[in-house]
Amino acid sequence: MKILVTVKKTIDYNVQAQIASDGKSVVEDGVKMGFNPFCEIALEEAIRIAEKHPDVEITALTIGGDTEHDILRKSMAMGAHRSVLIEADNTLDTLHKAKILSAYIAKEHYDIILMGKQSIDGDHNHIPQMLSALLSWDMGLFCSEIEIKDKSIFIKREVDEGIISQTINLPCILSSDLRLNTPRFIPLPKIIQAKTKPIEKISLNSLEVDYTPEIERTALSLPEKRQKGEMVEDLDQLIEILKGVLK
Amino acid sequence: MTKAIMIIPPHADSLNIQYLTRAAQKISDHIEAVAIGPKAPSSLPKVIDKLWHYPIDQKSELSTEQCYQIINTYFEQGHLITLSGTFSKELMPFLAAKLNIMPMTDVIAINTPHFKRAIFAGNIIESITSSQERYVLSVRPSCFKQEYELSPLNAHILDPLDIVSSDQSLSKENSDLPDLLSANVVVSGGRGFASEENFKLLHQLAKHYGAGLGASRAAVDQGYIANDHQVGQTGKIIAPNVYIAFGISGAVQHLAGMKDSGTIIAVNTDPDAPIFEYADIGYCGDLFEVINRLLAP
Numbered sequence: 001m002k003i004l005v006t007v008k009k010t011i012d013y014n015v016q017a018q019i020a021s022d023g024k025s026v027v028e029d030g031v032k033m034g035f036n037p038f039c040e041i042a043l044e045e046a047i048r049i050a051e052k053h054p055d056v057e058i059t060a061l062t063i064g065g066d067t068e069h070d071i072l073r074k075s076m077a078m079g080a081h082r083s084v085l086i087e088a089d090n091t092l093d094t095l096h097k098a099k100i101l102s103a104y105i106a107k108e109h110y111d112i113i114l115m116g117k118q119s120i121d122g123d124h125n126h127i128p129q130m131l132s133a134l135l136s137w138d139m140g141l142f143c144s145e146i147e148i149k150d151k152s153i154f155i156k157r158e159v160d161e162g163i164i165s166q167t168i169n170l171p172c173i174l175s176s177d178l179r180l181n182t183p184r185f186i187p188l189p190k191i192i193q194a195k196t197k198p199i200e201k202i203s204l205n206s207l208e209v210d211y212t213p214e215i216e217r218t219a220l221s222l223p224e225k226r227q228k229g230e231m232v233e234d235l236d237q238l239i240e241i242l243k244g245v246l247k
Numbered sequence: 248m249t250k251a252i253m254i255i256p257p258h259a260d261s262l263n264i265q266y267l268t269r270a271a272q273k274i275s276d277h278i279e280a281v282a283i284g285p286k287a288p289s290s291l292p293k294v295i296d297k298l299w300h301y302p303i304d305q306k307s308e309l310s311t312e313q314c315y316q317i318i319n320t321y322f323e324q325g326h327l328i329t330l331s332g333t334f335s336k337e338l339m340p341f342l343a344a345k346l347n348i349m350p351m352t353d354v355i356a357i358n359t360p361h362f363k364r365a366i367f368a369g370n371i372i373e374s375i376t377s378s379q380e381r382y383v384l385s386v387r388p389s390c391f392k393q394e395y396e397l398s399p400l401n402a403h404i405l406d407p408l409d410i411v412s413s414d415q416s417l418s419k420e421n422s423d424l425p426d427l428l429s430a431n432v433v434v435s436g437g438r439g440f441a442s443e444e445n446f447k448l449l450h451q452l453a454k455h456y457g458a459g460l461g462a463s464r465a466a467v468d469q470g471y472i473a474n475d476h477q478v479g480q481t482g483k484i485i486a487p488n489v490y491i492a493f494g495i496s497g498a499v500q501h502l503a504g505m506k507d508s509g510t511i512i513a514v515n516t517d518p519d520a521p522i523f524e525y526a527d528i529g530y531c532g533d534l535f536e537v538i539n540r541l542l543a544p
């Protein structure tokens with residue numbers, strides 16, 4: 001069985017992103033970057049599946065340029081067997097990226113595409129759904145549990161109304177939620193070993209994606225900041241306030 | 248003018264439908280609504296021209312693919328607009344990809360053809376301009392607050408399509424509390440409760456005062472409460488009139504889900520907890536002391 005895990009490099013979730021001087025992008029130079037947390041969880045899940053099913057091969061894939069080598073190396077250090085870089089601008093819109101991925105996947109033979117449900121930079125939560133539409137594959141979104149059965153997969157997914165249990169068929173697209181697992185720590189020797197592992201590069205042209213973006217980012221701005229209010233020292237006073245608003 | 252088709256999510260309540268109407272008005276003067284689910288609303292804001300209903304029986308859940316087929320069969324034209332939430336997160340990007348349209352989701356402001364979205368857990372606002380003829384979008388209801396006079400509207404029933412219902416089964420705890428997405432007041436708890444047992448106090452408090460019940464990711468991860476109560480970047484994004492945070496530190500990912508609330512009140516033992524930077528009223532002290540007082544007869 002072949003699993004494709006898409007990974008994205010994002011600004012570390014503990015770092016507050018800053019708007020760059022062009023007013024349209026965020027500063028990345030000198031900023032701590034790492035796995036988009038949801039992608040890391042997706043990769044961890046694939047590795048756990050491979051640990052149970054030795055015939056599983058995991059490919060980590062990202063879209064970007066030379067600056068993305070490190071995230072692919074990290075993916076291999078964590079446990080991906082091979083890695084693929086689709087050479088394209090990594091700020092393309094989500095539909096464009098979904099089309100690129102779908103063109104690539106159509107040429108390969110994957111059984112499962114495991115992805116993070118959203119990327120913590122754009123916060124879109126689009127691409128797994130789009131891929132499902134473009135490939136006409138089943139999808140299981142926001143997974144908090146994944147169990148591989150023979151030709152099907154049992155999943156639990158987190159939705160606004162609770163948890164949905166469902167069985168879906170292969171091939172399929174799965175997107176991970178936070179509670180799916182806790183990713184492992186990558187020991188240093190593995191990181192060093194992965195430094196020399198190959199990265200397969202695929203040019204955007206070879207995928208022949210026809211797409212004209214119709215949405216343009218015109219500016220980034222900061223949200224209005226809330227004013228810090230007052231601290232209440234006296235418990236009785238707090239109780240009175242709370243009872244006032246709660247009634 | 249291209250009309251707007253308002254897709255009413257199965258569990259949307261009247262107030263959020265009104266807010267959705269406000270957003271729909273910002274993209275078109277002609278609004279039609281479609282409800283896919285067991286019931287259609289019996290009354291809607293007067294500005295809505297027509298209501299369509301695709302009935303499904305109480306127990307079945309339609310898959311995204313099926314919803315897409317219904318929309319695609321009956322609504323070949325018109326902007327498609329719905330509320331943020333997991334229903335639209337599943338449907339809109341899927342639908343959009345099928346229609347070859349880049350969707351705009353979680354939109355917080357509209358001035359066509361310009362739109363705004365929150366990115367980076369709400370720390371940055373992205374302004375975008377669309378040259379599309381047809382929009383596929385979802386909006387955050389709290390950013391389009393407007394109440395309307397409602398009038399009864401008869402639903403036009405859509406003929407059933409030949410689609411089988413899917414085998415999804417939803418497990419949900421029966422709730423004796425108001426819906427988190429539309430509650431006026433929300434009491435919310437975090438890791439500070441330290442146990443599932445203790446968290447029940449918050450449930451009691453919510454029940455006692457008829458408030459919605461929210462939680463931080465840490466509280467959900469620890470198993471104090473079910474996932475559908477999680478507020479934040481990856482949970483629900485809400486803006487009640489009053490949000491009361493007990494034992495929540497105020498991580499950006501949590502703030503992303505509640506910082507547009509009317510009044511924020513925070514109770515935390517740590518005077519340096521970031522939540523106090525956002526709170527209108529802060530109290531540095533033990534949450535149990537506060538809750539016990541509020542529950543005392």
Ligand SMILES: Cc1cc2nc3c(=O)[nH]c(=O)nc-3n(C[C@H](O)[C@H](O)[C@H](O)COP(=O)(O)OP(=O)(O)OC[C@H]3O[C@@H](n4cnc5c(N)ncnc54)[C@H](O)[C@@H]3O)c2cc1C
Nearest residue numbers: 437438439463464465479480481482494496500501516534
């Ligand atoms: C990709 C990603 C997405 C995330 N999405 C979300 C999300 O959607 N929602 C979310 O909430 N989090 C989310 N998080 C997690 C977030 O970063 C924080 O870890 C989480 O919000 C912390 O929850 P907490 O405030 O309950 O716990 P903590 O940060 O541990 O805070 C507990 C607080 O309780 C206080 N306390 C302890 N005892 C008492 C007492 N007796 N009385 C009063 N106060 C007390 C402490 O002083 C402390 O401030 C996300 C994280 C990542 C990486």
